[in-house]
Amino acid sequence: xxxxxxxxxxxxxxxxxxxxxxxxxxxxxxxxxxxxxxxxxxxxxxxxxxxxxxxxxxxxxxxxxxxxxxxxxxxxxxxxxxxxxxxxxxxxxxxxxxxxxxxxxxxxxxxxxxxxxxxxxxxxxxxxxxxxxxxxxxxxxxxxxxxxxxxxxxxxxxxxxxxxxxxxxxxxxxxxxxxxxxxxxxxxxxxxxxxxxxxxxxxxxxxxxxxxxxxxxxxxxxxxxxxxxxxxxxxxxxxxxxxxxxxxxxxxxxxxxxxxxxxxxxxxxxxxxxxxxxxxxxxxxxxxxxxxxxxxxxxxxxxxxxxxxxxxxxxxxxxxxxxxxxxxxxxxxxxxxxxxxxxxxxxxxxxxxxxxxxxxxxxxxxxxxxxxxxxxxxxxxxxxxxxxxxxxxxxxxxxxxxxxxxxxxxxxxxxxxxxxxxxxxxxxxxxxxxxxxxxxxxxxxxxxxxxxxxxxxxxxxxxxxxxxxxxxxxxxxxxxxxxxxxxxxxxxxxxxxxxxxxxxxxxxxxxxxxxxxxxxxxxxxxxxxxxxxxxxxxxxxxxxxxxxxxxxxxxxxxxxxxxxxxxxxxxxxxxxxxxxxxxxxxxxxxxxxxxxxxxxxxxx
Amino acid sequence: xxxxxxxxxxxxxxxxxxxxxxxxxxxxxxxxxxxxxxxxxxxxxxxxxxxxxxxxxxxxxxxxxxxxxxxxxxxxxxxxxxxxxxxxxxxxxxxxxxxxxxxxxxxxxxxxxxxxxxxxxxxxxxxxxxxxxxxxxxxxxxxxxxxxxxxxxxxxxxxxxxxxxxxxxxxxxxxxxxxxxxxxxxxxxxxxxxxxxxxxxxxxxxxxxxxxxxxxxxxxxxxxxx
Numbered sequence: 001x002x003x004x005x006x007x008x009x010x011x012x013x014x015x016x017x018x019x020x021x022x023x024x025x026x027x028x029x030x031x032x033x034x035x036x037x038x039x040x041x042x043x044x045x046x047x048x049x050x051x052x053x054x055x056x057x058x059x060x061x062x063x064x065x066x067x068x069x070x071x072x073x074x075x076x077x078x079x080x081x082x083x084x085x086x087x088x089x090x091x092x093x094x095x096x097x098x099x100x101x102x103x104x105x106x107x108x109x110x111x112x113x114x115x116x117x118x119x120x121x122x123x124x125x126x127x128x129x130x131x132x133x134x135x136x137x138x139x140x141x142x143x144x145x146x147x148x149x150x151x152x153x154x155x156x157x158x159x160x161x162x163x164x165x166x167x168x169x170x171x172x173x174x175x176x177x178x179x180x181x182x183x184x185x186x187x188x189x190x191x192x193x194x195x196x197x198x199x200x201x202x203x204x205x206x207x208x209x210x211x212x213x214x215x216x217x218x219x220x221x222x223x224x225x226x227x228x229x230x231x232x233x234x235x236x237x238x239x240x241x242x243x244x245x246x247x248x249x250x251x252x253x254x255x256x257x258x259x260x261x262x263x264x265x266x267x268x269x270x271x272x273x274x275x276x277x278x279x280x281x282x283x284x285x286x287x288x289x290x291x292x293x294x295x296x297x298x299x300x301x302x303x304x305x306x307x308x309x310x311x312x313x314x315x316x317x318x319x320x321x322x323x324x325x326x327x328x329x330x331x332x333x334x335x336x337x338x339x340x341x342x343x344x345x346x347x348x349x350x351x352x353x354x355x356x357x358x359x360x361x362x363x364x365x366x367x368x369x370x371x372x373x374x375x376x377x378x379x380x381x382x383x384x385x386x387x388x389x390x391x392x393x394x395x396x397x398x399x400x401x402x403x404x405x406x407x408x409x410x411x412x413x414x415x416x417x418x419x420x421x422x423x424x425x426x427x428x429x430x431x432x433x434x435x436x437x438x439x440x441x442x443x444x445x446x447x448x449x450x451x452x453x454x455x456x457x458x459x460x461x462x463x464x465x466x467x468x469x470x471x472x473x474x475x476x477x478x479x480x481x482x483x484x485x486x487x488x489x490x491x492x493x494x495x496x497x498x499x500x501x502x503x504x505x506x507x508x509x510x511x512x513x514x515x516x517x518x519x520x521x522x523x524x525x526x527x528x529x530x531x532x533x534x535x536x537x538x539x540x541x542x543x544x545x546x547x548x549x550x551x552x553x554x555x556x557x558x559x560x561x562x563x564x565x566x567x568x569x570x571x572x573x574x575x576x577x578x579x580x581x582x583x584x585x586x587x588x589x590x591x592x593x594x595x596x597x598x599x600x601x602x603x604x
Numbered sequence: 605x606x607x608x609x610x611x612x613x614x615x616x617x618x619x620x621x622x623x624x625x626x627x628x629x630x631x632x633x634x635x636x637x638x639x640x641x642x643x644x645x646x647x648x649x650x651x652x653x654x655x656x657x658x659x660x661x662x663x664x665x666x667x668x669x670x671x672x673x674x675x676x677x678x679x680x681x682x683x684x685x686x687x688x689x690x691x692x693x694x695x696x697x698x699x700x701x702x703x704x705x706x707x708x709x710x711x712x713x714x715x716x717x718x719x720x721x722x723x724x725x726x727x728x729x730x731x732x733x734x735x736x737x738x739x740x741x742x743x744x745x746x747x748x749x750x751x752x753x754x755x756x757x758x759x760x761x762x763x764x765x766x767x768x769x770x771x772x773x774x775x776x777x778x779x780x781x782x783x784x785x786x787x788x789x790x791x792x793x794x795x796x797x798x799x800x801x802x803x804x805x806x807x808x809x810x811x812x813x814x815x816x817x818x819x820x821x822x823x824x825x826x827x828x829x830x
Contacts, residue, residue, distance in 0.1 A: 040700055066688055092698040094808050120811055159822030159830055160700045184829065
């Protein structure tokens, strides 16, 4: 009782004295961190509290997991002040350490809060070493290759630790670093750095489970001054192309005339001998066509008994237009037009058409020259070659080198003439033209059955001579033909040709009408003789109206490619008739259902 | 009609039996050597196994920190005293030198023992996590995946051991493959461990497994990454 009282008084007095002197027991220390650089040793550091004015000593005590034995820190020095270093022997992984620090001074001691540590999870490696940044020149441009080494203490070789690296780059003036992950590599290439600038590079690492190390010291690298290759290449390309464009423009300018000629060929004018363009320009007048009239045409002989099937063109002269394949002899002059003086002409070549028709007829019929001459038909020679362009009549092989003559349209007893190709001017005439020119006298009309098989695919050529017939106008022999009306000559007593069929290849197949009740094939002067166009389809197809009283075939009038052109272009729309499945039937046109081929043919 | 069919059937059977080519035989896919198909090398097997263990450990780490975050916020983040793990009976090297001192066979054995010991507890963990309302489905899925991974990993390590034995790297003294037994996750006091304790213990053990595998690999096939 006395003792305790004495002790109490003593401590009280000591306290008063110490308070007066300003000393106190130490403050509580605090363990700041425990770190292991290589997972084999670790270091714990603490923060001392207030020392109380007296020299204070610190001691670290630890206890292993599930053991009550308390050990004291083996090494206070290695790691520096206020630290405890655990070496390999004292370090056990996957074991919890319970660590406390005790601060002691003369007046007392203080114990820190305990800390649980498992060494496996407190790994923070040292910084990587030997960071080098080198500028490497490449085709695409220079880049910086940064390389480093692992921290010396980390044992990655045995697989004990696996390190992941990271680097960061920035310019001196930049605020933010550019970070790159390098994985487990020990080098990294940095691209797209600005030329002629200095960059700072730092590297750090971390184990797969642990803390990042500190950044290394800054390594400086200077980028060289270079022009980006891509840009310079594009500049060169641009300059080069501009140069080429300039040259091209200048060349075009110099040669502008010929370029113009090439791109926009001039529209050809009519080249009909004796044809006066000026007159035509002034206006339609009959004088214009006067020069085109062939005297003595059509021949006015009686061919009635000579030809079986004729196309009745003139009503009063018994002239028959032979368009039957049988009647075409081999003497049909095949026109091979080597050249076309008139560049504007399309594929429309009436001359060729007629010639080909002649050839077809010749093939189909197999009739020979003799037969032909029997009828005394004049023949049309093909257009002289000089005027023609390579319009391939597509004649059969037998026509090669042979001079073929057209069967004369009019049954004039003229010996057929053989016209050498290129020797004589064309003398053919278009069928409707023949019709027009025939004097209005009745002519026996023989049906000219244009058999489909007689005129195979080469019917397409028919249109050509039709188109180009104008070339031969002035040569045409129109015996006994009323030549005054090169245009449309009204002739009611004419026995009309009816278009039996029009092939898709612009061949007009005509046949004479025997029905006197039929209205004559009118020209454009009589409106009621016209064929009524039922409708025009989109592909320039004229759908002609048929008389319902007859079995008619739908006619498809297909415009030729030369159809749309106005005179003086010789080509005009030709009425075609589709061949599909109706070979023998013709187009029965009665009453107002006439096809006025004259309208469609070039009218002069 | 039926007679002819029967005859046809008999003929067919006879053909099949008599014709040697008609017999169906079985041949391994990689019968034609390495060009036939790619047989994973030991290094490849090790890589796969290590990747597996890394994944497993990261899952356990995530779950543990989730648990800590949501259920024990007041704890010191550095550590806490836990009860003894049920696998503490298994002697495991706790340092680099110790691990390197162990023979390959023993190291393999330790790995297999550890993995085996966690087979049932992980299943239990998943069950209990799935039933509790506190855990979201994401966590319980992770637990399930973790359990599967442990299972796969064990199979993988067994394959590696097999391969090593075939290559003559392992002696026949490896008995751990058969001796590994499932353990019940009981603590000293016999109580079942809580989820958090299980997670804590498994996190540590998966780290051990990963480390041991890496050491084994770099010892046996030190080509790259070592």
